[in-house]
Amino acid sequence: MINGYCEEKYNPVKKIFESYFLKQEEIGASFAIYKEGKPLIDLHGGFKNNSNWEENTIVNVFSATKGIYEIIVSILIDQSILDLEKSVSYYWNAFKQSNKREIKLKHILSHQSGLYRFKERITQEDLLDWNKIITILENQEPDHPCGERTYYHAKTHGFLIGEIIKKTTNKSLGELTSELLSKKLNLDFFIGTPKNKLSNIAFLYEDKKENKISAEFNAFNNPEHEINFYNKENWQTAEVPSMNGHGNAKSIAKIYDIFVNDLILEKKILLSKSSITKCLTESVSRIDESLMLPIRWSKVGLILRGGWLFGKNKESFGHNGWGGSLGFADPNLGVGIAYTTNKIEAGMGSDLRVIKLLKEFYKLN
Numbered sequence: 422m423i424n425g426y427c428e429e430k431y432n433p434v435k436k437i438f439e440s441y442f443l444k445q446e447e448i449g450a451s452f453a454i455y456k457e458g459k460p461l462i463d464l465h466g467g468f469k470n471n472s473n474w475e476e477n478t479i480v481n482v483f484s485a486t487k488g489i490y491e492i493i494v495s496i497l498i499d500q501s502i503l504d505l506e507k508s509v510s511y512y513w514n515a516f517k518q519s520n521k522r523e524i525k526l527k528h529i530l531s532h533q534s535g536l537y538r539f540k541e542r543i544t545q546e547d548l549l550d551w552n553k554i555i556t557i558l559e560n561q562e563p564d565h566p567c568g569e570r571t572y573y574h575a576k577t578h579g580f581l582i583g584e585i586i587k588k589t590t591n592k593s594l595g596e597l598t599s600e601l602l603s604k605k606l607n608l609d610f611f612i613g614t615p616k617n618k619l620s621n622i623a624f625l626y627e628d629k630k631e632n633k634i635s636a637e638f639n640a641f642n643n644p645e646h647e648i649n650f651y652n653k654e655n656w657q658t659a660e661v662p663s664m665n666g667h668g669n670a671k672s673i674a675k676i677y678d679i680f681v682n683d684l685i686l687e688k689k690i691l692l693s694k695s696s697i698t699k700c701l702t703e704s705v706s707r708i709d710e711s712l713m714l715p716i717r718w719s720k721v722g723l724i725l726r727g728g729w730l731f732g733k734n735k736e737s738f739g740h741n742g743w744g745g746s747l748g749f750a751d752p753n754l755g756v757g758i759a760y761t762t763n764k765i766e767a768g769m770g771s772d773l774r775v776i777k778l779l780k781e782f783y784k785l786n
Contacts, residue, residue: 422473423466425451431462434781441774442467449474449623450762451670452778455678456755457686462782463671469623469763479609479667480623480763481651485747486666487578488740489610489673491700491722492680492691493597494530494582498721499696502589505530505720512585515559528567529574529581530722531704535563536581537572537640537711545650549659554580571718573711575640578722579612579662595660601691602676610668610676613660622667624652625744627765640711646743648765664743670759673748677739677757681750701725701738729776732758733783745772754786 423442427435431454441447449467451474453460467474497503503512505527510516516524521536528534539554540561547553558580564572574581583594590597595613603610611618627648650656656665679690684697700721709716717725723738724731731737731749739749739758744765750757760775 423464425462425464425466425476426460427462427464430785431782433785434462434778435464437777437781438464438466446764447762447774448626448764449478449480450760450764450774451478452760452775453670453674454756454758454782455671455674456757457682458675458678460671461756463674465669467763474623474763475621476671477609477621477669478623479611479614479618479621479669479672480746480761481625481657481664482666482668482673482746482748482761483664483742483744484575485673485740485742485759485761486612486662486664487742488723488748489598489602489666489668489676490579490582490594490612490662491530491740492676493594493601494586495680495696495700495721496601496692497586497590497597498700499692503585505699509534509581509585512588519560519562521563524563524567526585527704527720529578529585531718531720532571532574532578532709532711532722533568533705534574534581535565535567535570535572536561536577537564537574538577538638539643540638542638543644545644545647545656548576548644548661549655551580551583551660555584558584571705571707571709571716573640573709573716574663575711576643576661576663577640579664583660583662593660594662598666603672606675606679608668608672608675610666610672612662612666614657614667616658618667619654619657622657623763625763625765627744628767646767668761670761673759673761674757677748677750677759678755679757681752681757682755685752685755729779730772732779741772743767745774747772747775
């Protein structure tokens with residue numbers, strides 16, 4: 422059963438979305454496209470746990486969270502609280518040691534700092550202990566000189582950015598997400614889900630594929646993904662910003678919609694056009710050695726031109742996550758677009774579920 426809103430023009434997109442549930446390619450999901458605050462498409466369907474997926478159902482979107490907190494970082498840059506060109510040690514004293522003195526904020530944001538993995542064994546429970554993780558990162562030597570190579574910081578990124586933000590604002594990333602986005606814009610997106618929203622969370626289901634696990638610790642395998650752990654309350658309420666934002670397509674699409682229209686229409690709802698332009702400037706374009714893909718990272722860590730995953734216009738930018746969720750903005754159309762799902766497709770590559778919807782949407786524009 423599909424619910425929500427869809428402009429008549431986009432009914433062929435709705436039919437594709439509906440087909441995912443009829444063919445059991447999907448369990449529960451939401452898909453939304455917003456333009457200047459109004460929905461073109463805002464659909465949800467299927468099941469969460471033992472009940473219907475509802476309008477306010479949220480789900481763990483993994484690394485799609487990064488795109489949301491990179492918008493927070495952009496706001497802090499606009500407010501002159503953060504500076505991309507400043508050394509991290511300016512904000513965080515411990516970066517004066519262990520060969521980290523040269524690392525700048527832009528190096529961490531664009532995955533060039535060399536701190537892309539944990540070099541000692543980490544458990545899932547360790548990820549819930551902020552101070553333990555920060556101490557590990559403070560004492561860890563980078564794997565390479567900053568700026569020389571690119572390795573996607575799958576799990577370390579949110580801790581590094583979150584600690585810099587704590588030291589500059591005395592607030593956590595979760596608190597700022599709530600203050601600057603969720604409460605301000607009346608949205609359901611959380612890094613550290615409040616207890617009164619836990620009943621809205623859809624449990625995750627994984628199509629388990631046998632992956633060859635590397636013997637060496639890398640950006641992904643320490644700790645390895647564990648779907649049952651992600652369905653536990655202590656994970657849902659903790660702040661693990663790289664990978665445990667909980668939200669729905671409507672909320673993520675609205676955030677990108679406002680952000681991109683601050684850029685193209687200079688609305689200044691969240692920040693100025695000049696700051697967004699600076700944050701979207703390409704930082705590096707080379708093979709990312711964690712993902713083994715060519716990726717164009719912006720200075721603030723948004724992915725630029727992500728292929729069909731971000732639609733057909735090369736100016737689009739955003740971030741996808743493990744399992745199939747994503748959010749992005751298309752400045753050509755002035756829209757924010759998002760997809761969330763509880764049926765996890767392993768891997769960080771292109772998820773065909775969302776690509777089919779996007780191809781149909783762009784065909785109709």
